[in-house]
Amino acid sequence: QKEVEQNSGPLSVPEGAIASLNCTYSDRGSQSFFWYRQYSGKSPELIMSIYSNGDKEDGRFTAQLNKASQYVSLLIRDSQPSDSATYLCALTGGFKTIFGAGTRLFVKA
Amino acid sequence: GAVVSQHPSWVICKSGTSVKIECRSLDFQATTMFWYRQFPKQSLMLMATSNEGSKATYEQGVEKDKFLINHASLTLSTLTVTSAHPEDSSFYICSASSGTSNQPQHFGDGTRLSIL
Numbered sequence: 001q002k003e004v005e006q007n008s009g010p011l012s013v014p015e016g017a018i019a020s021l022n023c024t025y026s027d028r029g030s031q032s033f034f035w036y037r038q039y040s041g042k043s044p045e046l047i048m049s050i051y052s053n054g055d056k057e058d059g060r061f062t063a064q065l066n067k068a069s070q071y072v073s074l075l076i077r078d079s080q081p082s083d084s085a086t087y088l089c090a091l092t093g094g095f096k097t098i099f100g101a102g103t104r105l106f107v108k109a
Numbered sequence: 110g111a112v113v114s115q116h117p118s119w120v121i122c123k124s125g126t127s128v129k130i131e132c133r134s135l136d137f138q139a140t141t142m143f144w145y146r147q148f149p150k151q152s153l154m155l156m157a158t159s160n161e162g163s164k165a166t167y168e169q170g171v172e173k174d175k176f177l178i179n180h181a182s183l184t185l186s187t188l189t190v191t192s193a194h195p196e197d198s199s200f201y202i203c204s205a206s207s208g209t210s211n212q213p214q215h216f217g218d219g220t221r222l223s224i225l
Contacts, residue, residue: 032211032212032213043115043202046214049213090213090214097206099152099155
């Protein structure tokens with residue numbers, strides 16, 4: 001089992017819809033969780049950090065963490081074509097950060 | 110905050126040339142820096158982790174004599190691709206962290222390396 005699992009997609013949603021991206025992980029000792037967005041040909045950029053169970057909202061983005069079930073998700077409300085990118089889930093335990101392979105999101109205009 | 114500058118953005122050079130890529134943290138002290146490479150449509154691949162003042166820790170399969178990493182200060186790390194060949198052509202990305210285990214990595218803009 002991979003340490004961080006993401007569906008590679010592509011996930012296709014219409015403009016204005018909610019995009020739901022999911023990530024599961026295997027290390028129960030993981031403490032910090034991050035979502036990065038990577039546009040094609042560009043480097044990843046941090047969009048959300050979450051450290052405790054529950055929801056964390058930032059604008060159109062909501063990160064959800066459930067440590068008991070070992071998953072973290074990212075919801076994007078009112079999806080825009082400019083949200084089309086690959087979304088990387090990452091987590092740390094100790095001093096090591098593990099990245100998922102990413103989910104490609106395509107928002108149709 | 111948390112800006113990481115990477116230079117150069119693009120490099121095109123002949124086979125056999127050595128290429129140096131710089132990674133600077135502009136507004137924080139980066140006790141740990143990371144070097145990744147990424148091939149088209151593939152995942153990030155961690156090459157090495159470097160801590161300021163220490164030798165870099167390379168991932169399995171990465172040649173340390175081929176990819177020289179120096180992290181001499183809290184704001185600068187360099188990756189030198191020695192005697193580069195066409196198969197070294199890739200997108201190289203650095204990231205930096207303040208070193209506290211719960212802090213995220215912040216990425217530079219990447220360097221696209223093309224070896225002719």
